[in-house]
Amino acid sequence: MLKNKFLAAALLVGSAFLSAHAAAQVSYFGGSVGRAKWNFDCAGATSCHTAAGSWKLFGGHDFSPNFGVEGSYIYLNEVGLSDPMLKATFNGRGADLAGIAKTTAMNNFVGFAKLGVAFMKGEAIVQGSGVSGSETHYSSQPLIGLGVMYYIDKKMSIRAEVDHRNVKVTGFRDTTSGVTNFSIGLQSEF
Numbered sequence: 001m002l003k004n005k006f007l008a009a010a011l012l013v014g015s016a017f018l019s020a021h022a023a024a025q026v027s028y029f030g031g032s033v034g035r036a037k038w039n040f041d042c043a044g045a046t047s048c049h050t051a052a053g054s055w056k057l058f059g060g061h062d063f064s065p066n067f068g069v070e071g072s073y074i075y076l077n078e079v080g081l082s083d084p085m086l087k088a089t090f091n092g093r094g095a096d097l098a099g100i101a102k103t104t105a106m107n108n109f110v111g112f113a114k115l116g117v118a119f120m121k122g123e124a125i126v127q128g129s130g131v132s133g134s135e136t137h138y139s140s141q142p143l144i145g146l147g148v149m150y151y152i153d154k155k156m157s158i159r160a161e162v163d164h165r166n167v168k169v170t171g172f173r174d175t176t177s178g179v180t181n182f183s184i185g186l187q188s189e190f
Contacts, residue, residue: 032185
């Protein structure tokens with residue numbers, strides 16, 4: 001009899017724990033727009049622009065209020081450099097997969113950090129003096145990011161973040177360019 005009561009109490013406590021754990025799990029999706037700053041050398045160029053627009057679609061799942069996983073697709077618009085004889089442009093796109101650590105909400109603000117891997121496609125297009133060519137390279141690179149969210153209501157938040165990844169753009173000396181992306185967007189939970 002005591003054994004049955006103990007078993008019933010254990011089942012009750014266990015189901016309450018699982019229910020609370022399941023309630024803490026949240027899935028979300030969103031989108032953002034921003035500005036990507038490419039880190040490459042413009043020495044010798046008469047014209048150089050290293051920043052361009054970007055956009056991102058993302059989705060994730062929080063396993064607890066403080067930890068989760070997120071995937072995203074990012075597009076980094078074209079940047080480039082030129083001189084009187086040559087013009088080179090670069091762009092990148094790819095998918096990210098990252099672990100997310102979040103702070104506890106305070107006054108509807110939540111900070112977050114992410115660490116993961118970016119699976120990027122980098123393209124370089126060179127034109128000049130009757131010669132043109134292009135290269136495409138795929139690479140896996142580290143991804144790191146920091147951000148903050150402001151909850152408008154229980155299911156919708158404004159999200160601002162900065163993240164950094166490398167994009168391999170040519171095979172020449174294994175050329176990669178660091179890209180820091182600043183973005184703002186909306187996130188919806190379901």
